[in-house]
Amino acid sequence: MTKRIVSFFIVIVLLLVTIVYSATTGSIKMGFFEFIGALFEGESSQMEAIRDLRFPRIIVALFAGAALSVSGVLLQSVMRNPLADAGVIGISSGAAFVQLFIVSFFPALFFMTPILAFMGGALACSLVFALSWKSGLSPLKLILVGIAINAMFTGLTEALISLGGSLNTSASSVIGSNLTMRTWKDVSTIVTYGTIGLIGAFALYSWCNLLVLQDKTVKSLGFQVARARLLIAAFAVLLAAVSVVVAGVISFVGLLVPHIARRLVGHDHLVLIPFTALAGALLILVADTIGRTIVAPIEIPASTIMAIIGGPFLIFLLRKE
Amino acid sequence: MDIQDIIVSHDNTRNHLNGVSTTIVKGNITTIIGPNGCGKSTLLSVISRLHSPKSGNVLLENKDLLHYKPKEFAKKLAIVYQQNDIPKDLTIEKLVGFGRLPHQTMLKKNHDEDAKAIDWALTCTNLHQKRTTNLEALSGGERQRVWIAMALAQQSEILCLDEPTTYLDIYYQIELLELVKTLNEQHGLTIIMVLHDINQAIRYSDHIILMKEGQIFAEGEPREVITKQVIKEVYGVDAIFNEDKQLGYYMLPVGI
Numbered sequence: 132m133t134k135r136i137v138s139f140f141i142v143i144v145l146l147l148v149t150i151v152y153s154a155t156t157g158s159i160k161m162g163f164f165e166f167i168g169a170l171f172e173g174e175s176s177q178m179e180a181i182r183d184l185r186f187p188r189i190i191v192a193l194f195a196g197a198a199l200s201v202s203g204v205l206l207q208s209v210m211r212n213p214l215a216d217a218g219v220i221g222i223s224s225g226a227a228f229v230q231l232f233i234v235s236f237f238p239a240l241f242f243m244t245p246i247l248a249f250m251g252g253a254l255a256c257s258l259v260f261a262l263s264w265k266s267g268l269s270p271l272k273l274i275l276v277g278i279a280i281n282a283m284f285t286g287l288t289e290a291l292i293s294l295g296g297s298l299n300t301s302a303s304s305v306i307g308s309n310l311t312m313r314t315w316k317d318v319s320t321i322v323t324y325g326t327i328g329l330i331g332a333f334a335l336y337s338w339c340n341l342l343v344l345q346d347k348t349v350k351s352l353g354f355q356v357a358r359a360r361l362l363i364a365a366f367a368v369l370l371a372a373v374s375v376v377v378a379g380v381i382s383f384v385g386l387l388v389p390h391i392a393r394r395l396v397g398h399d400h401l402v403l404i405p406f407t408a409l410a411g412a413l414l415i416l417v418a419d420t421i422g423r424t425i426v427a428p429i430e431i432p433a434s435t436i437m438a439i440i441g442g443p444f445l446i447f448l449l450r451k452e
Numbered sequence: 453m454d455i456q457d458i459i460v461s462h463d464n465t466r467n468h469l470n471g472v473s474t475t476i477v478k479g480n481i482t483t484i485i486g487p488n489g490c491g492k493s494t495l496l497s498v499i500s501r502l503h504s505p506k507s508g509n510v511l512l513e514n515k516d517l518l519h520y521k522p523k524e525f526a527k528k529l530a531i532v533y534q535q536n537d538i539p540k541d542l543t544i545e546k547l548v549g550f551g552r553l554p555h556q557t558m559l560k561k562n563h564d565e566d567a568k569a570i571d572w573a574l575t576c577t578n579l580h581q582k583r584t585t586n587l588e589a590l591s592g593g594e595r596q597r598v599w600i601a602m603a604l605a606q607q608s609e610i611l612c613l614d615e616p617t618t619y620l621d622i623y624y625q626i627e628l629l630e631l632v633k634t635l636n637e638q639h640g641l642t643i644i645m646v647l648h649d650i651n652q653a654i655r656y657s658d659h660i661i662l663m664k665e666g667q668i669f670a671e672g673e674p675r676e677v678i679t680k681q682v683i684k685e686v687y688g689v690d691a692i693f694n695e696d697k698q699l700g701y702y703m704l705p706v707g708i
Contacts, residue, residue: 341550343539347502351533352606353526353554398541 135402138395142406146413153420154185157427187313192419192433193412194325195378198370200411201332201404203385205367208339208400209360212273213390214448217371218382220277224284225255226372227380231291245324248376252368255280310378310419310433317377324373329408331366336400338363381415381434383441388414390448458508460494468494470666481636481643483653486663487687492646493614495663499644500531500612526554530603531612538587544598545583548573551605573604576635593624600631611635613645617652629656651702654678662686675701
């Protein structure tokens with residue numbers, strides 16, 4: 132019990148520290164007290180720049196991290212598989228492909244991108260389910276099918292970029308999974324859909340807890356497993372799709388964060404889901420802040436940093452299975 | 453419960469149950485036995501609605517099983533499966549609490565009633581002392597009792613058990629069957645179970661259903677059903693039978 136409280140406390144403190152550090156570090160620098168002062172009263176030109184450029188980026192990073200991590204928890208619960216992650220099994224690339232497709236061919240539908248990206252993610256998710264279900268969802272097979280689906284959608288996306296490169300220049304800005312140049316409009320998208328997704332996920336915590344039992348057992352309790360799976364998976368895809376739309380494809384977050392979170396706060400989703408959201412937000416913000424400060428002015432995208440950490444981590448988990 | 457002419461096929465090439473009809477009497481311990489692959493577990497899975505039959509129907513209180521809503525049905529009948537994965541990081545209390553699900557809706561929970569039912573289930577299965585222990589720390593016999601406790605928390609009238617003793621040491625086998633007997637005699641539960649051990653079936657059942665190749669070969673009171681001739685025909689085994697003052701009627705397989 133105390134381990135849980137300590138874990139929450141540490142993550143929240145780290146999160147606050149990182150937010151302040153991230154806001155005050157970079158090409159425009161500010162001291163901590165100067166920053167706090169400017170935040171609450173003063174209008175300085177420095178603060179204005181931070182407000183317009185850095186705040187959206189920080190908020191997007193926080194929400195993307197929370198959304199992707201919770202999406203991972205939900206997928207792992209639905210698929211009864213500790214290795215499921217929206218990025219690894221192709222849900223994110225499905226959403227990214229649809230997003231790019233819309234931007235390239237139907238720019239008029241741009242305002243509907245989140246919903247259409249959701250449908251792309253849902254398509255990828257159902258493909259993974261349909262193709263690996265027969266084997267009773269063996270963890271390895273699901274990952275293999277997922278990687279194949281991921282490769283397919285990534286390939287389609289790249290093909291689209293090659294074909295449409297001359298047609299549309301905004302395509303490359305869509306696909307680069309970089310957190311630079313995020314605007315308050317991006318913030319409102321990810322906050323709106325992200326909040327819906329996170330609240331929905333939390334509301335379903337007791338269902339997630341039940342899914343640790345075998346299907347036949349939960350069925351015998353009068354629980355409608357298929358319906359629950361569908362709804363939980365829908366929220367998982369929503370969370371993944373919205374972060375793809377705003378922050379691009381970032382893999383392995385949904386794998387890493389829940390795994391560590393379970394060790395710290397246990398398997399009860401009532402605690403696990405909020406903790407994962409906080410820890411995921413922290414991880415992506417740290418990755419993004421490191422990425423933009425370590426070799427400034429060159430920026431390393433957060434997704435690249437996550438891939439460098441995440442790849443070996445997946446191998447580690449696979450070896451442990 | 454009335455079982456009428458059930459046909460089940462898992463793969464559409466052969467019938468795993470081929471026209472099974474019988475009646476299960478309320479308040480009895482009914483045991484289904486038979487050689488491997490005779491369809492005994494399949495019959496139990498039809499009774500518990502895990503599989504639906506290709507044709508035929510099962511009536512529970514004169515209503516077709518498939519017409520019950522899932523939760524309504526879970527209040528009537530609970531089942532304990534043979535093999536259960538042990539979830540990580542879950543206490544006995546929490547798992548047994550899942551058994552209250554049929555009595556809860558998303559918005560409505562009766563905490564007093566739930567707590568009472570969980571207490572009762574833990575007391576019956578002698579797990580009260582360990583209620584906050586994690587499942588991973590339990591022995592095989594205790595684990596099996598935990599799953600039974602979860603089913604008991606459903607407070608159903610019928611309890612189904614699929615080979616409850618198969619993976620247990622004989623000590624725990626006896627302990628478990630005595631528990632089943634107590635539940636039947638003192639709490640009035642109707643028991644339907646599948647057993648492998650013929651002597652256990654004889655000793656603990658009111659009614660035995662003996663199956664062979666997807667059909668009921670014989671059924672009735674243990675003594676009537678389990679005879680030298682029947683065992684030879686169904687199992688292909690020669691057996692001798694004896695009557696002991698303490699043990700009652702029992703069988704000893706001697707050769708093939």
